[in-house]
Amino acid sequence: MTTGAANEDKDYVQSLVRGLDVIRTFSQYKPRMTLSEVAQHAGLTRAAARRFLLTLTREGYAATDGKYFFLRPKVLDLGFSYLSSLPMWEVAQPIMRDVVNALQESCSLSVLDGGDIVYVARVPTQRVMTIGLSIGSRLPAFCTSMGRTLLAGLPPAELAVFYDQVKLEKLTERTVANMVALKDAIEASRRQGYTLVDQELEMGLRSIAVPVRNRRSEVLAALNVSTHQGRSSIEAMKTRFLPVLLDAAERISASLPQ
């Protein structure tokens, strides 16, 4: 979203932003689009959409069959640039596999982006009923165990911005959706060093998360294990899951480059 002020700034490269918006326009619901459809969805003139699409096509990020345009796998290289730039990304995955082997539940790693958590790694369990999340998936931070863990790790000024901007919404009957109770929950998360969330995102879903810190004790990411309320009691999550998670987070931290 470009603002009027940004448009007038000589340091703002509008054609880069518009080109990225063209990429983002493609999705599950619009995987193949004509030039006119891209122009419409990206809010561009046909002439501008054509220049962006031809440029993306020439560079291998998109292709066309003459009528429809679609994205090419080279777009994944962009996301891969981000993932491979995360210091914990490579070291975390074998450690997360150990967590899944020990607990037989899926293990995920995420980072904060505004009011969302974004999954950067996930090792699913072999269970039939698992959750359809993968790298790049987003969930609201305020009602997830990883989200509250990451919020608890923010410097006070950044946390204040989050509180100013967050839209609370009851996603289940258990969602903590009032500001006082949410602040209490995030404070508790900071004091305890872990966050347990019981069916606030979806009924039946429970998860527990711990922070992954760097050598300066800053929170880089959150690591969690999620389960079904019928499979694991809250007590079992604290006595059996939590020590495994804390140990894994410690091993990831210890493996980080200095």
Added chain:
Amino acid sequence: MTTGAANEDKDYVQSLVRGLDVIRTFSQYKPRMTLSEVAQHAGLTRAAARRFLLTLTREGYAATDGKYFFLRPKVLDLGFSYLSSLPMWEVAQPIMRDVVNALQESCSLSVLDGGDIVYVARVPTQRVMTIGLSIGSRLPAFCTSMGRTLLAGLPPAELAVFYDQVKLEKLTERTVANMVALKDAIEASRRQGYTLVDQELEMGLRSIAVPVRNRRSEVLAALNVSTHQGRSSIEAMKTRFLPVLLDAAERISASLPQ
């Protein structure tokens, strides 16, 4: 990579391409860079690098601590645009989990991009020794089971371009690295409807792949299972793995939107 001819084309939006190059400059080896380092690695002037970095920062794709710039998780949204635009992406994953449950080996899905295969989905097994591949990883097509499967599915003109451009290289003592033998292997893959590759990418690693086709019988992707030569004989891969893979590919095809 911009060419002189492209630069002069009025339909070519050079600042989009340069901005994407700035994103690609970040990596595991250069996760945080100063303005000068970005300029140097992306082949830009400091003034140009500054404009791209400030634009990416303002739009939430990058951030800075005042000295160093780094990417933000929003970059993943770009790759996610591509993944979610793949018709088979969402339906494939539960079916791939069934393959892993049945065979206790990792299952992957990939597409072709020039001379490479690019992983678009992967369900790892719980074994301790697994392969460090994930979404976005690239491997050479000529010596991998998914690569030969995808090459066998190309229209003849596109396959001819591949043969013209491919650089064959012996990655192990078993790699098929001469053109006549490679063409034979790809022809055999087309006739048989599957590809088995035995330790051509890495000693010890065996894999078997089948095509995933759309309703018009075009090959959209390749689905494979990989194993260690000490765990599974070639015979077992043909008698036990292949029927499971063929069935899974058929189920993915049948689930595709019309």
